[in-house]
Amino acid sequence: MTYVRSGWERLKKQFPSVIILFLYQLLWGFFLYRLVDTVVTAVLQRYPDPSLSDLSRVLFLIEGQIGLQQNHDIRVYCLILIGMVAIRLLLTPLIQAGILYGLIPQESQKSGLPFFRGMKEFWKPLFFFYILELALILGPAFWIAPKLYVLWPRLLQSGGSLPILLTTGGYVLGWICYGWLIRQCLLFAQFGYLFKVGTWSSLLTCIRHLLPGIGITLILGISTFAVFMLFGAVSWIWTGLLALILQQAHPLFQSIFKVWQVTSQYHLWQTKSQKS
Secondary structure: HHHHHHHHHHHHHOOOHHHHHHHHHHHHHHHHHHHHHHHHHHHHOOOOOOOOOOOHHHHHHHHHHHHHHHHHHHHHHHHHHHHHHHHHHHHHHHHHHHHHHHHOOHOOOOOOOHHHHHHHHHHHOOOOHHHHHHHHHOOHHHHHHHHHHHHHHHHHHHHHHHHHHHHHHHHHHHHHHHHHHHHHHHHHHHHHHHHHHHHHHHHHHHHOHHHHHHHHHHHHHHHHHHHHHHHHHHHOOOOOOHHHHHHHHHHHHHHHHHHHHHHHHHHHHOOOOOOH
8 A cells, every 4th residue: 555655654753762662662572571470470479289289279279359348569569560550651652752853854843853843842731632532532440341341241141152153252342443433533633733734634534534644554463463472483493592582573563563653644644634
């Protein structure tokens, strides 16, 4: 597709932003892994041996329930996790600002690394857009979550009954599609607002040309999944140093496809806005 190829050309000019995003995801994954590994490993070491009676597992669950209520370390880990989520929420619009600033023509950019310059120039409007995006995406949860909560026990009891499975999958798939639509519309709105073309006209452009936007997402989404499966298969077959290298390189490809998605959608928006 033309937009994907043009997005790749813009991506090559934003490679410093890709490297910064890669380092961010690598560090984030490392700290999250260390946090989870510290907690989960300690819990699994206390899990009773399968050869013991069911009473041992019951006692393990009772001990865990008491530990959740009285163990001070659990509260510390929960506070650390909440803090990491808060940091993630603050950094996400800043990273988006750096990526979008890199789309400005080079002659119009101010001095300094575009990624960090974008954080300074665009962080305020993008923080507002990010809060709006979270509110719109999480809003249906108040309606969908209770329905999924009711369906989940029936799904387990029925052993994967087709009607219940289709109903549950329909809710989840509908929510995913709704979330994508919100992100797509707000991405075009950000383009219009930041590049002085008009927020509402950019939203109309997004709606009118929704099919090319879906095509871009499918092409790059399938490519991302293919790379993930390829890395997983190679790591499974050839364990050792090669598997370690591929595991550490995976966030780099995630970063490439993430920025590629933005640059391709930007080219779609720019092309259609000029024709309007």
